[in-house]
Amino acid sequence: MNRRSTLGVLGLLLGLGLVWFFLLPDLFPTNPGAQGKATMRSPPPLSVAVAPVRRGTLDRRISFTGDVLPQSVVQVHAQIAGVVEELTVEEGDTVQRGEVLGLVEHRELAAQVRQAEARLALYQARYAQLLAGARPEELSQARDRLRKAEANLKKARRVYERAQELFAKHFLSDQDREEAQREYEAAVAEYNIARDALALLRKGARPEERQAALAQVREAEAELELARTRLGHARITAPIDGMVSKRHIDPGDFATPSSPLLTLMNLDRVKIAGHVSERHLQLLHPGQQAEVRVDAYPAERFTGSLFRIGPTMDPVTRTVPVEIHMENPYHRLKPGMFARVELVVETFPDVLFIPRVALLPAGQGTRVFVYHDGKVESRTIRTGYQTDELVVVLDHLQEGEQVIVKGQERLKDGMQVRIP
Structure with missing residues (x-):
């Protein structure tokens, strides 16, 4: 036998030995009941996840989107037509109500004010003179004229009386007598004029003269006020507190009342304009709290309140316009931002x-599995308001109990479970 055949036989014998070693316990078991017990072994408990029954406050919310808008936008116009001499603000500048922002050419208007002031001063002086009456020197002159007229009258009377006597004795012609009579009558007239003039000076102006003079003063005052108003219109002032969002004109341009010069925005408060579905209309009430999120600050929530509910419904979208008003002290919310709103309606x-996720259907109702001491108990419950993640439980559960939230689809009442 060669070397290769010898190695093959040894390998075969080694394999048969290993098979015999592993199969021997099963073919000839030392404990006859061990095999039956192995086949009757129970499956391991199912692994589940639990969550506690909690007590607290839940808000019913409706969501919608909208645009951030300034609470007030005002366009500033010139009140008179003319060349813009000065414009002191740029876009982005903050202004206060009443602040002068520019000036329209006004030299002619200033001259009209000075003319009206002079006219008023003249009429006031005339009226004051009428109220004060005659001056002492005017009364003295009037008395002197009366004394002279009286002396002339006495002399003319004597001459006339003498002429009458001479005429009666035929020592004086009729022509000379008539001349003496004319001089006497002239003296009488002069005396009467001097006497009446003195009486008028002592009495003062008549009531109607004073009224006429006062009316002239009032007219001059009105003309001055009008002139000053026109001059004031040459000043371009801010009608509100706010920020210059747009400048439409430059110094040297011709301004007219119909064309805006500046656009102002008040960003201390902003509003969110959006639309809410018709089915939520009955839930809306002014003053309800709102949480607002914008893409610029994804981790922050801004608070506001429902301020206005539109009076009409959009017939196409079946939505009602609403406005959320909110404080914006640092002007972080900018007009034009896209906003997501959650409105607390209940x-x-x-x-x-x-x-x-703990809920399971149970015929006409709902059930959950409650975990206790390694086992589960099936309970039928009644539920109330639901959010996307939570549901209100009305009965058959207690605060602090543990409900199954993962793996409950495979459970039966009384089964043993384990929590990883």
Whole structure:
């Protein structure tokens, strides 16, 4: 026998020995009951996951999207037409209400104000003169004129009386007598004028004269106020607190009341304009709290409240427009941002709730498996409001009990389970 044949025989014998070694215990068992026990061994407990029954507050929320808008947007116009002399703000500048932002050419308007001021001063002086009456020197002059007129009257009367006597004795012609009479009558008239003039100075202006003078003063005051108003219109002022979002014109351009000069936005408060489905309309009430998220700050939630519910429904989308108002103290929320809103429309305080994944159908109802001491118990329960993740439990569960949330589809009442 050669070497190769010898090695083959040895390998065959070694293989037969190994087979005999492993099969021997099964062919001739030393303990006849061991094989039966192995075949009757129970399967291992199923592995499950649990979650506690919790007590707390759940909010009913509806979600919608919208756009961030400024609470107020105002376009600033020139109140008069003219060349823009000055514009002191740029886009992005913050302004205060009443702040002067620019100026329209106003030299002619300023001259009109000075003219109205001079006219008012003149009429005020005339009216004051009428109220004060005659000056002492005017009264003195009037008394002097009366004394002179009285002296002339006495002299003219004597001459006239003498002429009458001479005429009666035929020592004076009729022409000379008539001349003396005319001089006497002129003296009488002069005396009456001087007397009446003095009386008027002492009495002062008539009521209607004072009223006419006062009316002139009032008219001049109104003209001055109008001139000043027109001059004020040359100033371009901010109607609100806010920020310059757009500048439409530059110094040197011609401004008209119909064309905007600036656009201002107030970003201290912003609003979210969105639409809510018709089926949620009955749940909406002004003042409801809202949480807002924007892509610019994905980890943050901003709070606001429902401010306005639109009066009409969109006939195409069957949605109602709504507005959420919210504070924006640091102007982080910018107009044009896309916002996701969760509106709290109802609150359920002090309720028991569990994860929705624990629910299993049970005929016309719902059941869950409750874990206790390594075994599970099937319970039929009644549920209330549900969110995407949680459900309110109305009965048959207690706070702190453990419900199965994973693997419950394979369970039966009383089965043993294990929690990894």
